Amino acid sequence: MYAQMVKSEATNEDPEMLAAFQARIDAGERIEPKDWMPEGYRKTLIRQIGQHAHSEIVGQLPEGNWITRAPTLERKAILLAKVQDEAGHGLYLYCAAETLGVTRDDLTEQLLSGRMKYSSIFNYPTLTWADIGAVGWLVDGAAIMNQVPLQRTSFGPYSRAMIRICKEESFHQRQGYDLIRKMAEGTAEQKAMAQDALNRFWYPSLMMFGPSDKDSVHSTQSMAWRIKINTNDELRQKFVDQTVPQAKFLGLTIPDENLKWNEDKQGWDFSEPDWSEFYEVLKGNGPCNTDRIEARQKAWRDGAWFRDGLMGHAKKAEARRNAGRIAAE
Ligand code: FAQ
Numbered sequence: 001m002y003a004q005m006v007k008s009e010a011t012n013e014d015p016e017m018l019a020a021f022q023a024r025i026d027a028g029e030r031i032e033p034k035d036w037m038p039e040g041y042r043k044t045l046i047r048q049i050g051q052h053a054h055s056e057i058v059g060q061l062p063e064g065n066w067i068t069r070a071p072t073l074e075r076k077a078i079l080l081a082k083v084q085d086e087a088g089h090g091l092y093l094y095c096a097a098e099t100l101g102v103t104r105d106d107l108t109e110q111l112l113s114g115r116m117k118y119s120s121i122f123n124y125p126t127l128t129w130a131d132i133g134a135v136g137w138l139v140d141g142a143a144i145m146n147q148v149p150l151q152r153t154s155f156g157p158y159s160r161a162m163i164r165i166c167k168e169e170s171f172h173q174r175q176g177y178d179l180i181r182k183m184a185e186g187t188a189e190q191k192a193m194a195q196d197a198l199n200r201f202w203y204p205s206l207m208m209f210g211p212s213d214k215d216s217v218h219s220t221q222s223m224a225w226r227i228k229i230n231t232n233d234e235l236r237q238k239f240v241d242q243t244v245p246q247a248k249f250l251g252l253t254i255p256d257e258n259l260k261w262n263e264d265k266q267g268w269d270f271s272e273p274d275w276s277e278f279y280e281v282l283k284g285n286g287p288c289n290t291d292r293i294e295a296r297q298k299a300w301r302d303g304a305w306f307r308d309g310l311m312g313h314a315k316k317a318e319a320r321r322n323a324g325r326i327a328a329e
Helices: 002-011 014-028 039-058 062-065 074-096 104-112 129-150 156-184 188-207 219-224 232-250 276-283 291-304 304-328
Strands: 260-262 267-269
Touching: 014 129, 039 062, 039 188, 039 219, 062 074, 062 129, 062 291, 074 104, 074 129, 074 156, 074 291, 104 291, 129 156, 129 232, 129 291, 156 188, 156 232, 188 232, 188 276, 232 267, 291 304
Parallel strands: none
Antiparallel strands: 260 267
16 A cells, blocks of 8 residues: 555656656665755655654653662663663654654544554563563564664664664663573573563564565565665574574573574574564553553643743743844844
8 A cells, every 4th residue: 555655656656757766766865855855755754753662652651650660770870871862862753754844743633543553572571671672682682683784874864873773782681681691590490481481582583684575565665765674584584694693692582483594594493473473562562552642642731731841941031032133133
């Protein structure tokens, strides 16, 4: 449906301009906000960057859930810093999307009304402290795998936002691995918690890369435009290949009986996630979808007085500036 829309819009655009645009992409040039771009390119970017920004913001919720219960002051400080970083990532991304002609309020409204997606992973609960380790190790690990190539994405503001985000995500992944390692090397009970977290987060982490290539709606066009650099399956495979040795080092077991080293492809064979579960989560039927959206709606309502105050202040300051200008003339 969306692909059809992009195609029909593209056919109304000047073929020469389309060809010149594609040539710039193929030459590895960055596209900047004031450059001409096909409408489909602009819309695809708004969809992907917006979904990504929302993921960073909603992604604060499962981790924020544990700030007051972090076991030590040091762990609390680390978690607080990480959750604040996620807010910052959301802001860089909303700013990048704004350069495409959409406002942050529009994007927020689309999230709150359920018209825009955020990553499926954040609809799963964080039930124990070990889950905070699993989120850092696996969820940030998957996020980095996806985002490192996006530093070379064709749209300048998105690519520059990704460079900064990736630096911080690396720290997030390391702290998650450190946390889960402490638990895996701890008491039998702590190790069991780490294993349980891995069991619950493994397949949802694999789902973060999106549907398998044969079912991916946007990959072909997005890769031609270099909005995406790799296919969903390529990145999923790299993530599994990176994570299996880490789990072995930790003495934890990936919950997949079909996990097997494949000499020919020099990578691990693994089981696909349950795609029917993925699509249910996307439809809003995951374990925490309702909670997550309600939490964001409440935050938006609770922040109304603050937004009004800021706008009131900005309007007064502008009126003062204008009055000063008139007096000077
Ligand atoms: N969840 O045709 P494709 C993070 C949708 S950031 C929900 O393959 P595409 C940081 C997709 O939108 C994590 N929806 O789509 C952090 C499309 O639906 P639509 C977020 C998904 O765009 C860590 C439909 O399925 N990262 O974790 C998902 O080419 C810890 C068909 O799929 C990004 O957003 C999913 N997992 O590829 C924060 C990275 N997968 O729009 C806090 C940038 C697919 O037609 C704590 N995004 N869908 O209605 C991307 O690279 C791409 O958008 C993909 C999907 C790879 C996610």
